[in-house]
Amino acid sequence: MLTFECPYCGVQADETELSPGGEAHLTRHGPESSDEAFEGYLFLRENPRGVHFERWRHSFGCGKWFLAARCTMTLEVFGTYAAQTTEPPQDILDKITGRRPGWRRLG
């Protein structure tokens, strides 16, 4: 079972307390954007075999959205961080490269 530490309330929340929310750090596009950009925002996802940055909501806890880095091949969780960030924080990136030497972020 997946367990994440909620960065707001600090509890170790197991999966049944949480709702998954898909890929994190998407660039939003609105009415003025090109069809390409809009398609990318709405439908195209990295879907990596490996490190995935994603959104989770602590639905049956504090109710807040947070972000996490997790491996889709092993389900290892590298860490969680606040939703109010546009890029993964350096300490999370360091933790990932510590565990996966040579890893580079896609995209």
Add this chain to the structure above:
Amino acid sequence: MRRYSVFAIAREAMRHHLGWERAWASPEPKKRYDVIIVGAGGHGLATAYWLGKNHGITNVAVIEKGWLGGGNTGRNTTIIRSNYLQDPSAAIYEKARSLYETMSQDLNYNVMFSPRGVMMLAQTQHEVRGYLRTAHANALQGVTTEFIGPERVKELCPIINIDGPRYPVLGALWQARAGTARHDAVAWGYARACSDMGMDIIQQCEVTGIRREGGRVAGIDTTKGAIDCDKLGLVVAGHSGHLAEMAGFRLPIESVALQALVSEPIKPCMDVVVMANTVHGYMSQSDKGEMVIGGGADGFNNYTQRGSFHHVQETVRALVETFPMVSRLKMLRWWGGIVDMTGDRSPILSKTPVDGVFVNCGWGTGGFKAIPGSGWAMAELMAKGTSPLADPFSMTRFREGRFIDESVAAGVAH
């Protein structure tokens, strides 16, 4: 290829079964093929089969990283139905269902197609209206379905509890010629027929790169060396995004785990397939007597072929409510597969930005039933560049806002 028949059985019975041939050859790859299909699941094998049968293209290789049928084709719960709402879906799924009717004869291989009937329970007013609408749409599409009342549900499947505490059964969408088939046999039957047409099925060979020259496909790199080709079909379900990346384009696909489980074998107790979509569980009984059970997909990206336990608990809870007698059953096996989900929950059969590369993916939680029709359409698309059954499912639909929205329409997977 020696045909299977009652005479063959009698002959082999007389000589200790020493005369059975291998069903398909396992050759080393050649330097070049007209068409390479990546993925020896049902959809890849069916594509190869119809390329040969309908279009006379037999210089074909099917490349598989594991063993054939070892992906979702060998992991699914084998429900076959065609009662979809949208016209393009009804067309391709009904084509597939009708091809299942004669598949054993066509392939000379018993795929055990069993049109025992599939019942989708309506347990809320919303579902009643939804299924009535689908039944009307199906009438216009020429797909035979009907909406039946609770008494008929009980008659067709006596072990159902129609007045359950939370969600009494208000009726059902019933498709009498829907049912199940033996999943491995579908893969094996196609493999045997492809091999017989001179195609090469190459197992234990992973595709690691896709070579391009001037915007066109030139060949692939594999763990058994480089192979050239004229056209390339990517038919790898949950791994489609990975293969697309090798070819330099992106797909609107996310990969998640879907789980299933079977019980210990018991005496025959239900001879239809029942899907209960509100409570989210479905069940049928295999010929061995095991109850075959499935539910919904997990919600997060996953390549481990291992899902979350709480989803299984939810599914089983739902089934105990609908079929109280299953509460005493022991479960024998439990597994997962990685399914490829698109934004509108409909598949992709499409040309791609790379000339000569075609994709067939996105069948998600419900593509077993589509195998023969999907192969038929994909073969036509690859041979002619266009196919009436495949064209609505092109990947450009996401840019054009031309969705085939079965996620809302069918309200369910499988």
